[in-house]
Amino acid sequence: MISKRLLHLPGARMGASLLLALLQTIGALAEVLLLPVAIAAVGRSLGLAVPHALAWVPGRPGPLAALIGGLILVRFLTQAVARFVSARLADGMGKALSQALYLSVFDPNRQEDDLGVPAQTLARLSTEGVKSVVSYFTAYIPALVQTALMLVVTLAVLLPVSPLAAAIVVIGMVSLPLASKPTMGENIKVQLGQLRKYDKVGVHFEHALRGLNTLKIFGADQRQADDLAEESEGFRRITMGVLAGQLRSLIKADVVIYTSLILAVAATVLIGQGGPARVLSCLVVALAGVRLFAPERQLVYMMHSGMVAIKQGKAIDDILQARQGSDGKSAAPGTTAESRKSTGSETAPDASLETSEEAVRESDSESASKQADQADMSGDDSLGISARDLTYTYPDGFQALTDLNFNLPAKGHVGLVGASGSGKSTLAGLLSGRLQGYAGELTIGGCQICDLSREELVGLQTVVRGTDHIFTGTIRSNLDPAGLGYSDWELLDALDQVGLTGLVQSKGGLDAHIDPEGGNLSGGQRQRLSIARGLLRRSPVYIFDEATSAVDREHDATLAALMDALGKESLVLTITHRLAGVRNADSILFLQEGRLAESGGFRELLDAGGGFAAQWKEQAQYEDGE
Numbered sequence: 001m002i003s004k005r006l007l008h009l010p011g012a013r014m015g016a017s018l019l020l021a022l023l024q025t026i027g028a029l030a031e032v033l034l035l036p037v038a039i040a041a042v043g044r045s046l047g048l049a050v051p052h053a054l055a056w057v058p059g060r061p062g063p064l065a066a067l068i069g070g071l072i073l074v075r076f077l078t079q080a081v082a083r084f085v086s087a088r089l090a091d092g093m094g095k096a097l098s099q100a101l102y103l104s105v106f107d108p109n110r111q112e113d114d115l116g117v118p119a120q121t122l123a124r125l126s127t128e129g130v131k132s133v134v135s136y137f138t139a140y141i142p143a144l145v146q147t148a149l150m151l152v153v154t155l156a157v158l159l160p161v162s163p164l165a166a167a168i169v170v171i172g173m174v175s176l177p178l179a180s181k182p183t184m185g186e187n188i189k190v191q192l193g194q195l196r197k198y199d200k201v202g203v204h205f206e207h208a209l210r211g212l213n214t215l216k217i218f219g220a221d222q223r224q225a226d227d228l229a230e231e232s233e234g235f236r237r238i239t240m241g242v243l244a245g246q247l248r249s250l251i252k253a254d255v256v257i258y259t260s261l262i263l264a265v266a267a268t269v270l271i272g273q274g275g276p277a278r279v280l281s282c283l284v285v286a287l288a289g290v291r292l293f294a295p296e297r298q299l300v301y302m303m304h305s306g307m308v309a310i311k312q313g314k315a316i317d318d319i320l321q322a323r324q325g326s327d328g329k330s331a332a333p334g335t336t337a338e339s340r341k342s343t344g345s346e347t348a349p350d351a352s353l354e355t356s357e358e359a360v361r362e363s364d365s366e367s368a369s370k371q372a373d374q375a376d377m378s379g380d381d382s383l384g385i386s387a388r389d390l391t392y393t394y395p396d397g398f399q400a401l402t403d404l405n406f407n408l409p410a411k412g413h414v415g416l417v418g419a420s421g422s423g424k425s426t427l428a429g430l431l432s433g434r435l436q437g438y439a440g441e442l443t444i445g446g447c448q449i450c451d452l453s454r455e456e457l458v459g460l461q462t463v464v465r466g467t468d469h470i471f472t473g474t475i476r477s478n479l480d481p482a483g484l485g486y487s488d489w490e491l492l493d494a495l496d497q498v499g500l501t502g503l504v505q506s507k508g509g510l511d512a513h514i515d516p517e518g519g520n521l522s523g524g525q526r527q528r529l530s531i532a533r534g535l536l537r538r539s540p541v542y543i544f545d546e547a548t549s550a551v552d553r554e555h556d557a558t559l560a561a562l563m564d565a566l567g568k569e570s571l572v573l574t575i576t577h578r579l580a581g582v583r584n585a586d587s588i589l590f591l592q593e594g595r596l597a598e599s600g601g602f603r604e605l606l607d608a609g610g611g612f613a614a615q616w617k618e619q620a621q622y623e624d625g626e
């Protein structure tokens, strides 16, 4: 009935809910008292004998008017204050919950790209879910508490009129939840099933829409439409089931309410005072009884939505808890150049590093073709990225990286290559913090990556992936999504570096419109825009993960040269299938089945005649000059 977990949600105010219940109860009491007052007044005006229990109602017009006015005023005031409290609570809680949910998604400390729940579910929770939880506090809990308080009100109002009637009404109130209990579980199950179906249809619809082109090409769109129509029909049916369940509960409640009232009136007729006074007593019992049952009837109606609110609230809490779990990283090193430098001086090369340096020094064309278990490309004392026995296993048990050892310098252009599935993106995912839970060591600036918060990693690195999102808006808003206010000169310079000057001119400037998903750009232009966006950040480390996969040959050469130049200021890690893109890189890591198979300069690896050379040979026929 009352979930402890929901009480801890952002913006939840149990005190305000209880205040609402109290105000509503006082208002209901005033409203109920108006009935005997009006009945006594009308009875007297008709010359009827008023029951003893209503003797307290003043007979003189002045005090009677004051009493009626006072009760109306109390009713009006409690209603007004309750509305104000409810609006404040709803507003504050709605904002706090939505904000917490959105923060949990866009939180810079979040380590995973994966939201953990489908986007559709998140959208539902942040809209209807929040509304439902808010009404749990503004309507459900107050109605629940008021229902309990109404037992006291019932006794206060009916006991003087007819103790037996009061007892019957109280028994009716207590037994009302029992009457709807047998079907309540089933109703709640149906309502939760409806929520699940709602999500399922939403997710299916979204996926079908995204894949519409493919579906059309393969002539599968009609089948999808039929499937969706069937699912929607299932959703409609279950929604009708929910409504039918609510109706059934209300009917059961009404049976209990009206049976109780009939019995209470009958008891008043049989046991109460005789004569016209008995008629007036019955009127009080019947009319007041209906009003006394009203909050509980309302509660029965809200019972299902209350249970759904609890479910939604727990789902929201799960998301928020997951976010808290990703917070609280240990204090990480500063991301400034100074702090990185000082960290570097503290980390003296250890035995394995020396071994790796030796291995590289001794590497000749033959050794490079052998398993390159360790690679040191740092070249100087300043530290870039290092891996020691780095192993990564995906949650499904697949070991994607095995015992990687390498040292990369603080500056330079490093190519990360290898066949499809060799582990390149997995390594990039570990470096960016997107993937967690590696074994061994993976350090940046001498600090374990797993000890750095997402915010710190974001401060150190710029990751550009070929599949990066292009926002609906303008060229400017895509280059500066955070609204940092780069000058036109800076934006144009970044665009020039990726060869997009012509595009900007032809579109009409930096404020030219960009369609959803970059629909009015070519695939290569979208990728070059993403790279320009990355260049503007000027971070110490850049990871380009297949960032130029859709770029044409002419621009590919320009971008390869750009990466080389960028390597003079930062550590640039280029992950690519196309080996020509790292032809001039300072060094190359060649992965094979999750292991570092070879490492060294481009020419060195070619001369070694190993896996890298074989892959190059395969690709060379498509590349100029080879």
Ligand SMILES: Nc1ncnc2c1ncn2[C@@H]1O[C@H](COP(=O)(O)OP(=O)(O)OP(=O)(O)O)[C@@H](O)[C@H]1O
Pocket (backbone or CB within 6 Å): 394, 395, 396, 398, 400, 418, 419, 420, 421, 422, 423, 424, 425, 426, 427, 577
């Ligand atoms: N989420 C995952 N769960 C389990 N295995 C995964 C997961 N993601 C990738 N893998 C597996 O890990 C291995 C390495 O994948 P990864 O994406 O790192 O390769 P890659 O070298 O980047 O490939 P490509 O060049 O095709 O992008 C592959 O065998 C892949 O099937």
